[in-house]
Amino acid sequence: MKQLSRKIISISMAFLVLFTTTSFSVGMHYCGDHLMDFSLSGNVESCMMQSEMTQSSSNCSVTEMKMDCCSDVELSVMGQDDLQASFDRLSFDQQFFVVSFVYTYADLFESRHKVNLGFKDYSPPPLIRDIQILDQTFLL
Numbered sequence: 001m002k003q004l005s006r007k008i009i010s011i012s013m014a015f016l017v018l019f020t021t022t023s024f025s026v027g028m029h030y031c032g033d034h035l036m037d038f039s040l041s042g043n044v045e046s047c048m049m050q051s052e053m054t055q056s057s058s059n060c061s062v063t064e065m066k067m068d069c070c071s072d073v074e075l076s077v078m079g080q081d082d083l084q085a086s087f088d089r090l091s092f093d094q095q096f097f098v099v100s101f102v103y104t105y106a107d108l109f110e111s112r113h114k115v116n117l118g119f120k121d122y123s124p125p126p127l128i129r130d131i132q133i134l135d136q137t138f139l140l
Contacts, residue, residue, distance in 0.1 A: 023079035031070045044072060 027044040029037040037044040047070060132138060
């Protein structure tokens with residue numbers, strides 16, 4: 001349970017740092033009350049809608065571009081730029097801490113499944129008499 005809560009907290013902190021340092025913009029193009037175009041990069045295409053309803057029925061030569069009903073909305077969120085500290089600006093103690101932290105953190109994921117052979121350094125006892133041959137007991 002403790003490891004699960006630690007993982008959840010660390011992932012949420014990583015997303016918090018990611019979203020506070022990332023800047024993005026959203027562009028929207030409205031014609032009247034209807035959303036016509038939506039873009040995450042901020043560049044929306046306008047509809048260039050000509051209003052044929054403004055033509056008068058008696059005089060066909062009057063055609064107006066009416067862009068009053070269309071509007072562009074852009075929402076921008078600027079991220080933080082002051083989190084870019086370089087490694088050479090740190091003091092020696094801070095550099096030592098960062099290096100030791102990275103080393104120990106990377107060491108956590110290294111597999112340590114070593115087979116413990118307690119008899120590896122010992123030789124077998126000297127054979128004075130071969131008991132199986134003396135008693136004539138053999139395994140078949």
